[in-house]
Amino acid sequence: MVKERVTVIDIAHAAGVSKSTVSLVLQGSSLVNEATRAKVNAAIRDLGYVYNRGAANLRQSKSKIIGIVVNDLTNSFFAELAVGVDAVVQSAGFVQFLANTGEKIERQREVVASMREHGVSGLIISPARGTEAADLAPLVESGIPVVLVVRDIAGANVSSLISDNHAGAVAAVRHLIERGHQRIAFLGGFSDTAVFEARMRGYRDALVEAGMPVSESLIIGSAPSRAGGVTAVEQAMMLADRPTAALCFNDAVAFGVCDGLRARRLEPGADFAVIGFDDVIEAKTAVPALTTVSVDPQGMGQRAAELLLKQIKAGKAEPEAIVGSVRLVVRQSCGAAVERKREALA
Amino acid sequence: MVKERVTVIDIAHAAGVSKSTVSLVLQGSSLVNEATRAKVNAAIRDLGYVYNRGAANLRQSKSKIIGIVVNDLTNSFFAELAVGVDAVVQSAGFVQFLANTGEKIERQREVVASMREHGVSGLIISPARGTEAADLAPLVESGIPVVLVVRDIAGANVSSLISDNHAGAVAAVRHLIERGHQRIAFLGGFSDTAVFEARMRGYRDALVEAGMPVSESLIIGSAPSRAGGVTAVEQAMMLADRPTAALCFNDAVAFGVCDGLRARRLEPGADFAVIGFDDVIEAKTAVPALTTVSVDPQGMGQRAAELLLKQIKAGKAEPEAIVGSVRLVVRQSCGAAVERKREALA
Numbered sequence: 001m002v003k004e005r006v007t008v009i010d011i012a013h014a015a016g017v018s019k020s021t022v023s024l025v026l027q028g029s030s031l032v033n034e035a036t037r038a039k040v041n042a043a044i045r046d047l048g049y050v051y052n053r054g055a056a057n058l059r060q061s062k063s064k065i066i067g068i069v070v071n072d073l074t075n076s077f078f079a080e081l082a083v084g085v086d087a088v089v090q091s092a093g094f095v096q097f098l099a100n101t102g103e104k105i106e107r108q109r110e111v112v113a114s115m116r117e118h119g120v121s122g123l124i125i126s127p128a129r130g131t132e133a134a135d136l137a138p139l140v141e142s143g144i145p146v147v148l149v150v151r152d153i154a155g156a157n158v159s160s161l162i163s164d165n166h167a168g169a170v171a172a173v174r175h176l177i178e179r180g181h182q183r184i185a186f187l188g189g190f191s192d193t194a195v196f197e198a199r200m201r202g203y204r205d206a207l208v209e210a211g212m213p214v215s216e217s218l219i220i221g222s223a224p225s226r227a228g229g230v231t232a233v234e235q236a237m238m239l240a241d242r243p244t245a246a247l248c249f250n251d252a253v254a255f256g257v258c259d260g261l262r263a264r265r266l267e268p269g270a271d272f273a274v275i276g277f278d279d280v281i282e283a284k285t286a287v288p289a290l291t292t293v294s295v296d297p298q299g300m301g302q303r304a305a306e307l308l309l310k311q312i313k314a315g316k317a318e319p320e321a322i323v324g325s326v327r328l329v330v331r332q333s334c335g336a337a338v339e340r341k342r343e344a345l346a
Numbered sequence: 347m348v349k350e351r352v353t354v355i356d357i358a359h360a361a362g363v364s365k366s367t368v369s370l371v372l373q374g375s376s377l378v379n380e381a382t383r384a385k386v387n388a389a390i391r392d393l394g395y396v397y398n399r400g401a402a403n404l405r406q407s408k409s410k411i412i413g414i415v416v417n418d419l420t421n422s423f424f425a426e427l428a429v430g431v432d433a434v435v436q437s438a439g440f441v442q443f444l445a446n447t448g449e450k451i452e453r454q455r456e457v458v459a460s461m462r463e464h465g466v467s468g469l470i471i472s473p474a475r476g477t478e479a480a481d482l483a484p485l486v487e488s489g490i491p492v493v494l495v496v497r498d499i500a501g502a503n504v505s506s507l508i509s510d511n512h513a514g515a516v517a518a519v520r521h522l523i524e525r526g527h528q529r530i531a532f533l534g535g536f537s538d539t540a541v542f543e544a545r546m547r548g549y550r551d552a553l554v555e556a557g558m559p560v561s562e563s564l565i566i567g568s569a570p571s572r573a574g575g576v577t578a579v580e581q582a583m584m585l586a587d588r589p590t591a592a593l594c595f596n597d598a599v600a601f602g603v604c605d606g607l608r609a610r611r612l613e614p615g616a617d618f619a620v621i622g623f624d625d626v627i628e629a630k631t632a633v634p635a636l637t638t639v640s641v642d643p644q645g646m647g648q649r650a651a652e653l654l655l656k657q658i659k660a661g662k663a664e665p666e667a668i669v670g671s672v673r674l675v676v677r678q679s680c681g682a683a684v685e686r687k688r689e690a691l692a
Contacts, residue, residue, distance in 0.1 A: 020377060031366060031377055065460060073425045074627065083419060086446060090453065095460040097443040098419075100432060107436065114411060114441040118464050226631050255628075262633035281420065282601075285572050287608035 006047045014043035066094045066308065067115040069108060069125045073100040075225065075252050076280045077297050078126065081149065084301020085124055092309050094121065101128045105135065112139055122308045126150040129193055133157070145311035149304045151194055152321070159311065161304045161322045165195055165277075168293035168326040169202025170209075172247045172275045175291075175328060177210050179335060181245040181273060185218040187232040187257055189249030196221070196249060199277065203247055224249050229256020230263075237264060245273035245334070251280045251292055258286075258333065274333040288332035295326050352393045360389035412440045412654065413461040415454060415471045419446040421571065421598050422626045423643050424472065427495065430647020431470055438655050440467065447474045451481065458485055468654045472496040475539055479503070491657035495650045497540055498667070505657065505666045507650045511541055511623075514639035514672040515548025516555075518593045518621045521637075521674060523556045525681060527591040527619060531564040533578040533603055535595030542567070542595060545623065549593055570595050575602020576609075583610060591619035591680070597626045597638055604632075604679065620679040634678035641672050 008026070012019045017036060024032050025040040032040075066089045070078040086096045097120070099111035108128045115123060122145040127136075133155035139146060140158055148160040176184050186203045189196040200219065207214050220235050222228030229248060233256070236243055248254035254276030258268040268274045269288035276283060279294035307320065354372070358365045363382060370378050371386040378386075412435045416424040432442045443466070445457035454474045461469060468491040473482075479501035485492060486504055494506040522530050532549045535542040546565065553560050566581050568574030575594060579602070582589055594600035600622030604614040614620045615634035622629060625640035653666065 018377075024377065031364075031370065065464070073429060074422065076420065076422060076425075079419045079422075079425055083446065083448070086448075095445065095457050097445060097461075099441065099443060100429065102429070102432075111441050115443075118411070226628060230631060256631065259631050259633045282572060285576060285602065285605050287605045 010047055011040065011043045014047060015039045064094045065115075065118065065120045066096050066305070067112075067120040067123045068096055068098045069101060069111055069115070069123065069127075070098065071101050071103050071108075071126050071128045072224075073098075073102075075250075076282065077250065077252070077278045080280060080297035081126070081301040081304075084298035085305040086301075087298075088302050088305035088309070092305075094309075103129045105130055109135070116142060116144060120144065122146065122312045124149055124304050124308055127153055129190060143316065145308055147304050147308045147311070149300065157319055159307055159319045159321070161300065161307060161324060162195075163295040163300070163324050164326050165198035166202040166205070168277060168295070168328070169199040169247060170206045171326075171328040172277075172291075172293050173203050173206035174210075175330065175334065176245045176247070176273055176275065177206065177212070179245075179273065182212070183215075183218065183241060183243040183245070185220065185236050185243035185246040187220050187236060187246045187248045188222045188228050188253030189224050191221045199247075199249065218243055222249075222253065224253060226252050226256040226259070229253035229258075230260040231256075233257040233260035243272075245275075247275050247277075249277060251276035251278040251283050251290060254290055254292065254333070255282070255286065258288075258290075269333045269335050273335045275328075276333075279329055283329075283331070286333075291331045291334035292329055293326050294329045295324065300324060356393055357386065357389045360393060361385045410440045411461075411464065411466045412442050412651070413458075413466040413469045414442055414444045415447060415457055415461070415469065415473075416444065417447050417449050417454075417472050417474045418570075419444075419448075421596070422628065423596065423598070423624045426626060426643035427472070427647040427650075430644035431651040432647075433644075434648050434651035434655070438651075440655075449475045451476055455481070462488060462490060466490065468492065468658045470495055470650050470654055473499055475536060489662065491654055493650050493654045493657070495646065503665055505653055505668075507646065507653060507668045507670060508541075509641040509646070509670050509672050511544035511672075512548040512551070514623060514641070514674070515545040515593060516552045517672075517674040518623070518637075518639050519549050519552035520556075521676065521680065522591045522593070522619055522621065523552065523558070525591075525619065528558070529561075529564065529587060529589040529591070531566065531582050531589035531592040533566050533582060533592045533594045534568045534574050534599030535570045537567045545593075545595060564589055568595075568599065570599055572598050572602040572605065575599035575604075576606040577602075579603040579606035589618075591621075593621050593623070595623060597622035597624040597629050597636060600636055600638065600679070601628070601632065604634075604636075615679045615681050619681045621674075622679075625675055629675075629677070632679075637677045637680035638675055639672050640675045641670065646670060 008019055008022045011022045021032055022040055025037050068082055068085055072078055082098050089096050101108040105128050124147050126149050131153055133153055136156050146158040148158060152160040152162050204214050217239055220232045222232040248257055254274050257274050261268050261272050266272050276290045276292035279292045283290035283292050354365055354368045357368045367378055368386055371383050414428055414431055418424055428444050435442050447454040451474050470493050472495050477499055479499055482502050492504040494504060498506040498508050550560050563585055566578045568578040592603060594603055600620050603620050607614050607618050612618050622636050622638035625638045629636035629638050
């Protein structure tokens with residue numbers, strides 16, 4: 001017959017005390033008087049109770065949780081970012097909990113408070129649209145290490161890791177100009193975000209640098225999603241003087257632009273040049289393969305996790321502001337491959 | 347001059363006891379003897395300490411967290427599922443924490459343990475490939491309400507919400523047969539999962555029902571991803587007797603199949619019929635729009651969340667096994683629209 005495992009309740013019965021008192025004795029608490037302690041210890045010996053210190057330590061341990069808060073889980077950029085973070089925190093013995101704000105500041109407040117309440121070791125946040133330094137102040141004051149990714153917030157006084165959005169946009173537009181495009185649109189994205197502002201500035205600077213006019217009608221905002229891209233390109237193609245190429249706010253918008261072009265019987269990469277921004281996994285496998293400014297989402301997640309772990313280990317660290325370099329990855333959607341083929345045939 | 351806030355430490359000093367003893371008195375614990383309790387209460391009165399019961403309740407409260415554990419965050423199906431769950435738990439005043447297992451059982455064990463440790467109110471789990479009832483036993487025994495989604499596990503003794511995968515596959519293959527296809531492939535997916543088994547069985551049953559042969563060479567597994575779809579269709583197109591249509595394991599595979607077809611200069615929907623499974627957001631906007639068996643990922647997340655909340659409110663509830671109905675959404679990738687156009691022209 002198998003001997004049943006002795007529990008804390010058995011000890012409590014035998015010693016004539018409460019379960020809580022037994023727990024306090026097991027934890028070595030000074031709140032229990034000597035006589036009671038002796039009674040409990042005698043019962044433990046008599047019943048052959050084995051105290052599972054490992055399990056107890058786990059229960060009492062400081063959480064080994066890294067929180068990640070993203071603003072749009074349906075954009076695969078953020079899923080890839082989270083997968084990158086996960087790879088690093090996992091190796092370091094942490095578990096990652098993710099929360100999605102859907103761009104809502106109120107929800108962000110709730111999920112951040114909840115993660116604090118549950119004692120996360122550190123937080124990686126891609127802040128919701130419109131987040132201000134004051135919104136993060138309670139978190140920063142609590143001393144929990146924080147790394148902002150994707151979107152920086154002026155005056156937040158925490159570490160941040162963003163991409164060189166300006167340089168990426170300049171490289172993309174220069175490439176389109178070199179391919180001979182004269183009417184280049186900037187499609188998609190919410191115009192009130194810092195990321196939009198930086199990419200837009202790069203777009204303008206590259207046009208100005210080439211002595212080309214900047215036409216406000218060619219700058220068409222939209223939700224930074226595939227559906228937004230469809231809407232933006234539809235609007236662009238209704239212009240009297242249509243564009244022949246577009247730098248898109250992100251890859252999701254670029255895929256939507258390709259969809260919208262096909263719906264008009266135009267082939268992206270042949271009839272219209274499309275460049276995205278991010279380099280999500282799908283960019284490589286899509287047909288035509290998407291030319292895009294690579295910010296390497298998984299790599300960005302890994303770097304953000306490393307930055308956060310460094311801070312967690314160091315206790316309190318000085319905030320670092322890192323601007324990750326980007327590179328233009330030329331594939332087929334910008335028509336470069338088509339042109340290279342023509343050159344080869346000539 | 348502003349009066350400084352009196353803290354528990356001040357009370358402890360004044361009463362000559364430890365901070366823990368003060369906390370126990372504040373909590374009304376029976377572990378403190380009467381004399382000590384009287385001393386502490388006197389100090390509380392003398393110093394004018396205001397006990398912030400709201401904050402204390404929050405600290406002690408059962409967590410208002412719903413955990414969701416998914417097996418592949420890079421598949422937008424799971425992102426949409428999580429967004430559906432979030433909408434419901436948010437309305438009910440809960441916060442959702444998500445963890446990704448990447449199909450690893452060991453990681454699943456860690457994240458589930460971590461969520462338990464942090465006292466989640468309930469868990470929604472899409473179990474990693476190969477999970478057995480025994481893997482979930484410690485969780486089930488802990489009494490935390492659990493709902494399995496997408497993949498059920500025999501003998502797990504918890505509630506589950508899956509889709510009618512068999513009926514969906516039958517409907518899709520019947521549709522392809524009605525369109526005149528004789529060589530229909532089943533592409534993608536890991537063959538050792540219950541979802542694959544059910545969809546595959548529906549595929550076979552529809553062929554047998556129509557008196558058509560089942561050719562093992564037309565059943566080609568792969569990772570259930572876009573890249574997997576590209577690989578699977580490449581293999582299919584190398585067969586001597588090529589298929590003209592395919593039911594794909596899921597939408598991600600179907601998009602990959604479309605990519606692979608285009609790479610061979612075949613137009614999905616015109617030269618080859620493609621049907622997916624899931625109905626992710628992108629299915630509607632893709633060109634050609636994807637014909638697919640809709641399991642309504644966001645709706646599925648909502649229903650799973652409602653099922654879980656019902657259990658949380660009821661305390662301990664009997665497990666329910668729900669099989670959600672699915673429907674074939676005919677769009678363009680199966681060629682039906684093309685054919686309808688031909689009929690209109692005739």
